[in-house]
Amino acid sequence: MSATTLFSGRVAPAMQPVPPIVSPDTPVAEACRRMAEAKQTSVLVADEAGRVVGILTEQDVVRRVAFRLDPATPVQAAMTSPVLHAAPDEYLYRAVGLMRTRGLRHLPVLDADRRPVGMLLRFETYAAASGRLLAAVERLAQPEDERGFAATRAAQAELARTLLDERVPAADVIGVVSEINIDLHRRIVERALAARPSPPPVPFTLLVMGSAGRGESLLAPDQDNGLILGDYPDEAHGEIDAWFISFAEDLNDRLAAAGFPLCKGHVMARNPLWRKRAAEWREQFRLWADRRSPVALLFGDIAFDFRPVWGDPAPAAALRAALARILAARPAFLAALAGQLGELSVGLSFWGGFRDDEAGPGARTDLKKSGLMPLVASARLLALKHGIAETGTRARLEALAEVGAISRGEAEGLIAAFGDVAGALLRQQLADVAEGRPPGTLVDLRGAAKAEQTAVREALKRIGAFQKEVVAAFSGSLW
Structure with missing residues (x-):
């Protein structure tokens, strides 16, 4: 195993x-x-x-x-x-x-x-698992309450360190951490439902979005979630929404108590923008695609990575299909996303050195904003154009190669680049935790081993080239 x-x-x-x-x-x-x-x-x-x-x-x-x-x-x-x-x-x-x-x-x-x-x-x-891995399992096995869930979240850093020491690829380690987080979400939903005085008035599906929806959560994820509610007549809205307002508030508070901080941008089920019937979700996506405002582009970046994690997955699959139809009929929205993508840049200076993303001595590079995000956004944009349902970056790259949007060799190179950048970021987060600092996204690349510096530098070059190709494909010109 x-x-x-x-x-x-x-x-x-x-x-x-x-x-x-x-x-x-x-x-x-x-x-x-x-x-x-x-x-x-x-x-x-x-x-x-x-x-x-x-x-x-x-x-x-x-x-x-x-x-x-x-x-x-x-x-x-x-x-x-x-x-x-x-x-x-x-x-x-x-x-x-x-x-x-x-x-x-x-x-x-x-x-x-x-x-x-x-x-x-x-x-x-x-029997095939090492003693360290089994010890990590025991640290994850905590009581079924928010305090226990928070202890499980806290144990993820040691688990990630153990998996890296076992030579598990960093991208796979991040996938493992993400799946454990998804498991925690499901268990917290069950506890929140058990605490309600009455059952849900209509079925619902819990969505996670952003990095959680991609299965790419690192060690400091916040909440990006929403609810697809089962259909009901408009005249019942007040009563039904009252139940879900209370439930969503409790759910988001329980997630926060378990170690998933409230989203600063309020992308959570407690916000009615992210809690609605399927037809209302479809209409919201159409409005974003028609208006193409900065807010609509920002929300699209977050929401279009949605993934169902509790409840019937069918409404989420139907919403994914509807999104594909909406975007196919509105190519201007994808072009606007490409323009936004063009504003990102990889963390390399003009001369090929690592860019400083913080001031002062010991400057570090933000490998999320200046490494992962240009690749994530580029893969997402192409996947949306081709109607690909996968949300994970690696899965999207593989699917893009299958439909001929990129070559197999390019997909493999970009998947490797994702692993190199994500690995450097994960190792820095583990170092932050070991030194008593909250895990962040700034990485001390100058202090890294030469081999890692070379790997990250080449990964950023590859990501930057791919980003330019994608922007050019939508704008018709190089930049």
Whole structure:
């Protein structure tokens, strides 16, 4: 199992087949025989409806059955109940963390009706993982409340450092951190819903946007989120919106308590601009595309990276398709985005040295604004032009190569450049954390090793050239 699979994969691919299943009144001798015949180390105990109510393992047999119980004793007298379990779509690191912290060798995988679909076994699940990675799992396994979620967020720096030491590519490390953040968002939504006095009056889908929507969050993400609300008649707006106002306020506050600061630009579900029905989202996108104002361009930069993370994903997919149609009919908006892209520049001086983005001694370069963003915005612009649904920068570059918008070699070079720049930024953030500073976006490239300086310099040159190509493709001239 790879480190990235451990932290960003799901339970289902790692689970083993379901062991033998017996009824609660099955004699323990029969349960042990079934276990031995199947060459398994456990049996599950299920009721008449097939719902798992207990588990009997080899250890249970040694501790509770051998020389203590009559062979005819019903297995329910010896089984462990209630059963700790995982869901097939749960993140694997959470299941492994539960097994580690509870000392479990077996963890049943149950569906929503508590019927078995597989089994996680300790050795098969994480025998290939190093001790440091498993220790990182335990640090992530925190209580299911906002304080625990904040502790999980705080543990991400050590996780990122461990993954880098394990030679996991920096871009993959950032992807792992992002997926853990998405997992936290889902769990916080569940807690916020559980605290409500009534269920949602209509279904909704939670969107994350910006770097979270791209799966490219570093160590200091804030909130960029919104809600697609299920359809309802206009006359019901007051009552329905009142429920969602309260819910969104609580959700954003819970996210903040868990370590995701409130967005300074108010791109959050508590703002009605980012909380509306699907038809209203479509109309909002049309208005932005028609007006092409600076605010519309700024909002487009954030919103067009949207990704569904809770609720039915279908409304988000439909909104993505609608966005493609809107932009295809309004090429002037993409041209305006290209003009905005042309205002960005990579962090290199005229002579090829690193540009200073802060004044005074020890000047550093802002590798987010002057490195990642020109690449992110260029890939986004081309992806929007070609109707590509992917939101991650690397996925967009790969998709652009598939449709022939860029060459395969250019895509591979830009993906490598993304990794070099993101890696330098991530390592600087880890150094900031180690020295007690909040992680930022300014990087001391002059203090970096020569090899890293060379790699980042070449990456910025490649990004800058790509940025010019994209701007030229929309403006018809070089700049």
